[in-house]
Amino acid sequence: MTLEKGNKKTIRGWIFYDWANSVYNLVISSAIFPIFYDTVTTQAFLRHYNQQHGLQLEEVPEGVNVVVDFFGTQLSPSVLMSFTLSFSFLIVSILSPMLSGVADLTGSKKKFMKFFCYLGAFSCISLYWFGQAPLEVGMLSVFLASIGFWNSLVFYNAFLPEIAAPEDHDRISASGYTMGYLGSMLLLIVCLGIVMGIGKEYTNVSFILVGVWWIGFSQITYRVLPNNVYNRPKSSRVLMNGFRELKKVLKEFRTQPKLKRFLNSFFFFNTGVQTVMLMAVLYAKREIFAGKYEDQATTGLIIAILLIQLLGALGAFLLSRISTVVGNVRSLLIVVAVWIPLCVSAYFLKTPFGFYILAAGVGLVMGGTQALSRSTYSKFLPETEDHASYFSFYDVTEKVGIVFGTFFFGLMEYLTNDMRSSILSVIFFFAMGWLLLLFVPRDRTGRKSDYDEQLTTDNQTLDYFK
Incomplete structure (x- = not known):
């Protein structure tokens, strides 16, 4: 099966994977699971604290820090979560370039995506x-959920x-x-209905719904995206040849100064965006939502997440329109x-209203930041058939x-309590990303400018970037 560029059915099917997988980002990363995780770990700590002191408290005493035991080490639940996610992203950054080389060599992007x-x-x-199994399990x-989502x-x-x-x-x-945003918001409303309508003890049913939704709707995408777009022949010693493929792409990548400058900036500002997404609810x-606002926590956080989803969809649409006028980099x-x-x-925030x-x-x-970053990178790519390998650099970054x-x-929390x-630390990443964006060549269209041609042919400039 070959792939026709601009085919509306294919594009709609590709878009539908965002509908399928974004429920992980919302329900697991941002909304339901972080609240559930904080509640479960706090209750576990309180049970241990009561046992240790012979008490029957229903709330953690003021001034007492909640900690969990993880392989014999005492950690704050938020520190444990941030370290676990850090390690998962480290594994993803190792796996994705290796597997993308294999995918480009064998034409098996869709198979890896499905896995x-x-x-x-x-x-x-x-x-x-x-919560029923040991914390380590x-x-x-x-x-593993993080690795699966981000590597897919x-x-x-x-494919873009x-x-x-x-x-x-x-x-x-x-x-x-x-x-x-719209699909994940729809499932979030269903999950919220379960939590608030049936009872908080059924919160974990939401996690089953996420998995079923993700697998079910992804089939729409898999039906239209072909394997082996460029009819690559089967190869023996796939892993070793995959590394050779990646090495070839890396050599090409070094001759793309605009791409490298963009990735330098993207590294910093996207670090800020993703850290906010992953840690905002726990924060x-x-x-x-602590102390006098604790009774508003679940409802208040869900309202805030729904606001983000609604306005996130609007923001992605508006920024794509702005980019057509002023260009991608300026946007x-x-x-x-x-x-x-x-x-x-x-x-400085102290109240739910401010939040x-x-x-x-x-x-x-x-x-807008996420959508425009992905499309800007795809525009900056050279003419190539090794899209998975090129996108692995984006992904690793x-x-x-x-x-x-x-991390x-x-x-910072571990050191300062x-x-x-x-x-x-998040402010630092955004500031650095913005400064580095100033050095990315840009024109109004987002297409290759005259300055790009100069960068491509100027040997002194290329030597500077090597």
């Missing part, structure tokens, strides 16, 4: 038993330059993110600059950044 999709979905389903499910995206994103022309990338990428539950400069005051305000205002701001810039972001978020100090 990691199913790994992530079944790991989400296994979270149903989180529960965190393994978190770890490497191969999914690699194959299904559409560069001038359509912004619109299609934004449509994908919009579908993802809000601990620092905003990213605008939106990354907005993240910095949002993080500063998060540091809702912040959530609205985050929603508007989050969807993203995942290594998240390793740093989540330093947890480390104050989660608010972790926000400072």
Whole structure:
């Protein structure tokens, strides 16, 4: 089966994977599971604390820090979560370039995409038993779900330059993110109905729904995306030849200064975006919805997440329109600059109302930042058939950044015993990303400019970047 560029049926099917997989990002990473995780670990700590002191307290005493035992080490639940996610992204950053070389060599992007999709979905389903099994087993499910989700995206994103022309990338990428926001919001409402209508003791049913939704709707995508787009022949010694394929692409990549400059910037600002997405709910539950606001925590956090989803879809659409007027890089400069005051305000936030205002701001810039980053990278690619390998550089840049972001978020809290100090590390990433974006050559269209031609042929410039 060959792939026709611009085929509407193929594009709609590709977009539908955002609808399928984004429920992981919302329900598991951002909304239901972080609240469930914090509740389960807090209750476990309280039971141990009561046993140890011969008490029957129903709440953790003021001034007592909640810790969990993980392989004999005492850690804050938020520190454990940030370290677990950091390690999962480290594994993804090692696996994705290796496997993408194999995928390009053998034309098996869809097979790898399906494998990691199913790994992530079944790991989400296994979270149903989180809290009943030892904590180490529960965190393994978190770890594998993260690997499955993020590795599947490497191969999914690699189809974008194959299904559409560069001038359509912004619109299609934004449509994908919009579908993802809307689909995940729909399932979140269903999960919220279970939690608030039937009872909180059924919260873990949400994790089964995520896995079933992810597997079920992804079949729409798999029906239209072909294997082996470029009819690559079968090869023996696949892994070794995959490394050779990656080495070849790396050599080509070094002659693409615009691509490298963009990835340098993307490393920093996307680290900030992903760290906010992964840690925002735990931060809000601990620092905003605590004490006198604790009874509002579940409802308040879900309202904030819904705000982010609604405005995220709007933000992705608006920024794709803005990019057609001022260009991709200028649009990213605008939106990354907005993240910095949002993080500063998060540091000083004290009330739920302020958090809702912040959530609205985050929603508007989050969807646009993600969608435009993906489409900008695809536009900057040279003419090539090795899209999975090229997108593995994008993916590795993203995942290594998240390793740093989540690790330093947890480390700042670990060292200072104050989660608010972790926000400072996030501000640094956005500021550095914005500064490095200034050095990315740009024109109004997002297509190759005259300056790009100069960069490609200027030997002194190339030597500088090597």
